[in-house]
Amino acid sequence: MRQSAAERHDRLLALVREHGTARVADLADRLGVSPVTARRDVEALAAKGLLDRVHGQVSWPERRAAPDSARRSGEGLVLGLLAPSATYYFAEVIRGAHEAAARAGARLILRISDYRPEEDRARTESLLAAGAEGVLVAPGWRGPQDRTAYGDWLAELPVPAVLLERRADPGSPLDALDRVVSDHGHGVLLAVRHLLGLGHGTPLLVARGDSPTALAVRAGYAEALATLGLTAPGPVIDSVPADQDPAGFERAVRALHEAVGSGRASAALVHNDVDAIEIVRRLAELGVKVPEDLALIAYDDEVAALADTPLTAVAPPKRQVGRYATELLVERLTEDPTEETARRHLSLLPRLRVRSSCGTPGGASGASAGAPRGTSDRAPGGDV
Incomplete structure (x- = not known):
């Protein structure tokens, strides 16, 4: 199946983030595309500030830290959101997350997996490449087998993460993550x-x-x-x-x-x-x-x-799921790192209309x- 440019960019960003530095020719080989296509992709991503490019190589960009006062309030934070869809059920989840991010003075960036759990990791890596300092993740799982096959990487993320509308197997590494779900x-x-x-x-x-x-x-x-x-x-x-x-x-x-x-x-x-x-x-x-x-x-x-x-x-309570999850993520990113705080599993109750x-x-x-x-x-x- 032919990859879209967005999918190719996500894979490219994931490769660079994994290795730190990579030659454009090597990226073309890993992605299965021509050197011309890889060079064009690198130029596009570098123009957006997602990669640093020097003499035929690309590297992960250096990030400038925001002032401590801004971090304590949440102002200036960049949050990532991975959702399986931007329509129907998850449209309201995304809306709630966006509203909460705006109230905190943070910026929310979005990736959609189209219910392809095998793409979740690359999509999340591209959020990190775009500057996300913490992520809200609703994996594109369709059943328990997807959670088993495509879930472990979430527990290894280098930034705070909150699961959205997804539960983990009790005692699994994912069960130690913060999560907000509908009951x-x-x-x-x-x-x-x-x-x-x-x-x-x-x-x-x-x-x-x-x-x-x-x-x-x-x-x-x-x-x-x-x-x-x-x-x-x-x-x-x-x-x-x-x-x-x-x-x-x-x-x-x-x-x-x-x-x-x-x-x-x-x-x-x-x-x-x-x-x-x-x-x-x-x-x-x-x-x-x-x-x-x-x-x-x-x-x-x-x-x-x-x-x-x-x-x-x-x-x-779809919109509230997005809102509470975003507020929890902002709290994680602004809390005192010397204080040990418990992780939370928050269940919100539906209504009958x-x-x-x-x-x-x-x-x-x-x-x-x-x-x-x-x-x-x-x-x-x-x-x-």
Whole structure:
């Protein structure tokens, strides 16, 4: 597969940072490109101040330290952020991080991995090459196997690092890093309790399995049923994007349709919003209406309110994850190095935003009792 210029630049920066100094000809050989291309890349990076170039060689640039007074306040810091995507879920995480960096007087620079965990290290190295003194890292892991194969390097970074929306195996080197995450187990529990409070039996789970969030929702579902002493009305229904796998999507819809038609389930939790909207549309074509025949809660709350029937949704605190993680990183970079401070694992609680897709107690359609349609953040038992 042909590399983009950005990918090539990231690899080049990682090579120079690893070796300190390198000949342009050697870099061309390592990158598998022509000397002309390598020279052009080096010139572009040197022009941005990311490399020092002298007589056919490049070296890692010297950094000038900011005054101590600025460092103590966070002013002038350069922070790096690696995210798997700049859209959907992580758009809000990035926004929160950017807002917190601006308040601290720091500059935030961004790299996107496109959910390619094998590129995470090179992307992070390029953040360091661009001057990042600390990094916020949301690796592009899709499952536990990626965490095992592409995670150890994070514990070896020469600068402070905070994990975003990612958990580590207990006792592993990554477990010693600061991290800020959404408590998806709590979010699932809110959804299940809400549906039970409306008089439904145990809801089915329809979920993807291709991201850490999806896997956390699945684990949270099992934990919620155990906590509440419930038995699932059927196996978890595997969801896939309708545009990427039409046949797989149709299987998921048919499985949910059969569960409703047979009376096994009258409620469902669906991860994520986009899938939930498409599932509601397809179910209607098959004669199953939301909320009359099926109460439905979506997970993520990115576009749930925009459905024809606005969907009740679990909303992870995405912007706050970015904000708290950035504040924690700034604290690490400005704290007194002679003082030993404990690392932190911070879990933030999602909210349940009640709209129209669950009906009301007794099964009538409409918004939750006592709340205007599409506006409530209430769940049974108070504000969540």
